[in-house]
Amino acid sequence: MEEPVADKPVVLLVDDETSILNSLRRLLRNQPYEVLLAESGAQALEVLEQRPVSLVISDARMPNMDGATLLAHIHQRFPATLRILLTGYADMDTIAKAINDGQIHRYISKPWNDEELLVTLRQALAYQHSESERRRLEQLAQTQNQQLKALNASLEQRVAARTAELQQTADMLDLAYEELKRSYVTGTEVFSLLANLRLPKAKQTNRQVIELIRVCCTRHRLDEGRSRDLTMAAALYNIGKMSWSDSMLTCPADLLPHTERDLYRAYPKHSESLVMTLEPMKEAARIILHHQERWDGSGFPGRLKGEAIPQDARWLKLAVDFIELQRGLILERQMNSDEALVYIRRYAGKLYDPGLVEDFVKVCAEFLSDVTLADPTVKVLSTRDLAGGMVLARNLNADNGMLLLNAGKVLSAALVDKLIAFEEMEGGKYSVFVKAPEELVLPAVAQTTA
Template sequence: MEDQLPTTVTDKPKLLLVDDEESILNSLRRLLRGQPYEVLLATSGAQALEIMAQQPIDLVMSDARMPNMDGATLLAHVHQRYPDTTRIMLTGYADPSAIIKAINEGQIHRYISKPWHDEEMLLTLRQSLAYQHSERERLRLVQETWDQNEKLKRLNATLEKHVAARTSELQQTADMLDLAYEELKRSYVTGTEVFSLLANLRLPPAKQTNRQIIELVRVYCKLHGLDEGTSRDLTMAAALYNIGKLSWTDSMMSTPSDLLHHNDRERYRGYPKQSESLLMTLDPMKDAARLILHHQERWDGSGFPDRLKGEAIPFGSRLLKLAVDFIELQRGLILERQMNSDEALVYIRQYAGRLYDPELVEDFIQVCATYLSDVTLADPTVKVLTTRDLAAGMILARNLNADNGMLLLNAGKVLNGPLVEKLIAFEAMEGARYSIFVKVPEQVESALLETS
């Protein structure tokens, strides 16, 4: 059996499409253009095997009926030589014998009928590659556990040879078991992150949140020196806080929570409890599940599900709410308008003491400024003003966009009187209310103080 080199995590998955009809291959290539894959083409089974002998392939999709070597035979060869490669058969006719042969000899992952539906084809490819990634990670963890067990077996064998040293050797073994258990916990965290990325596939990329929330929580834990157990629970809670939403419709998942209708709003208020229920059966997840249960509680007691108030809300839940709302405000999952990072922090500061722990808010803003290069709010020289508070000589601290996303002014622009008047007029025309992030030079501030 030939060994196939694994692809690295930074490589795009490689897809090999095999069909003797070039029109089919061209259609598939057009469909996959812009997808995060490297696509290779072959017009015969022999050519496909030549390509696979030269480079690793993650997924092969072959037409069933081809001259010389049919799809089932090709996939059987692939299974024998490259068992780690995912195999899919594309068939344009109902041939039970070919499908049975592909399943029995090629052990195909899926088969797709021609003509295919584009969205179903893309979903099948994404699910197949996600399953392959998860299986590779599982096998890696199994191998790692087996290696650790082998080390423990060798250690145990030496105990009978040195009776005098038995006590110290038993202590050494216990220490290694503790290390192995800690490593298993860390592996559990990795597993939750992988699962969260798969769950995020329900949302379009612009609406996905979990990866950014995980990274933000990690930065907070590192900057504040939180212990490993607390950091681990917060990371797992950040990875799976919205697992209770997976039963929602696609429309409900991408609709801002403030725009949900009555029935959907009641279902929305139930998702923290649903998430906790799904995770409580997993012993390592119990503490993280409790943080998820209460991450929609509010400082003033108006939150859900238990209307906890103030410090009765677990610290981790208070922090998780800040991180979740900060990212979801920017994704348009809370309000209809998508905010930039500074606007989201202004919103959070505005509701400190009502929605958020007031003692955590400013600390959280400083962490965001450390983590994100586009946050200016933590800079004491930056002010947040309305258009009518603007004055000539002020300098934009960040880009100004209209509510529809159109760029109005670039960061660094020095304001003048006519420009301020145009902004006020445009704001009135749009029926909007802009928050302008500006730096105020000393001479401008002095002039404002003299006229006030």
């Protein structure tokens, strides 16, 4: 049966003597209890079957069913109802039975003290109320814990589902961003080709610089992000030149008048400022800004020196200078690829990172079929180091571009003397690419020495 829930505690008095019941009822008349009476154990059980009772006070000695037996039944059938035994001093066996079988809360001796009895009742009912409240709170806590567990499980499922959705969205955004960055690479290359239309075909550089940088990236197994940044930098490194006059665009850097030198030295900064606002191009912009720095610190715009120059900017400078030397945009004379590499070797440690130069020569040999400098049988000599029997590996041009000798020409001692004389007359200095097998070089050297 459920615990008593009445507004006032219900107290059931059980005794076979009417006078005792009346006496107890009078004692409890002014107390905040609802008082019920029963004259036997059987009648008391009937009352309990009909309604909840907070506390039972039963006399120990009653016919048919004594108090201990009644309280034992109540303990089994109505355990929430408190049980108090009213007994005489000689009823110790009954008391023991009530304690053991009925699990009574207290026992009160006859004759009782009214005040002590009232205190006992108040304490018993207060204890019952606290226990009832404790059980209610425990049940509430269990219910709330179960609801919380269910809520947590549901929340975890929703969080997991939402996390999966967010991850899927993030993955899609990453793919979209990667595609956007790849689109930027394509876009920069297209734009560089459009910008190059301002230049004569013989002076256009961007396509070759891009392709050379791609070979560098592949050879050194650079990751996708770094390769992309370098490629975009190669495409737009000279976009800051587009505001120049046509004559300045095609003029070799070493022939620019003094009034235009400051504008020339400002072009990396102008190029950087045009692309740095685009988020995917921030690193490319940094490479562009520093691609004209020099290893010895004499470059521009920051006069950075050595390792302070970003490595990718050092690679870009090698590629840009290699192509621009061949287009006549640095020196007056247009060089061939081998001559450009000789120039780069000559200025390793001054203009270029000495640790990258030889590797760059190998990259160029892979990139261009006409590079012979990587061939160990090809030597680059001055005219005074030439000897009869050597074979030209490349065409030999004068500083003004005039063809002097074709590749494949076998040099004689007389021809070497003529080259020396022509060089002195022009005031130039030629770099001659020759193949010099030992069987050809040694006799010629011996003859010259003789």
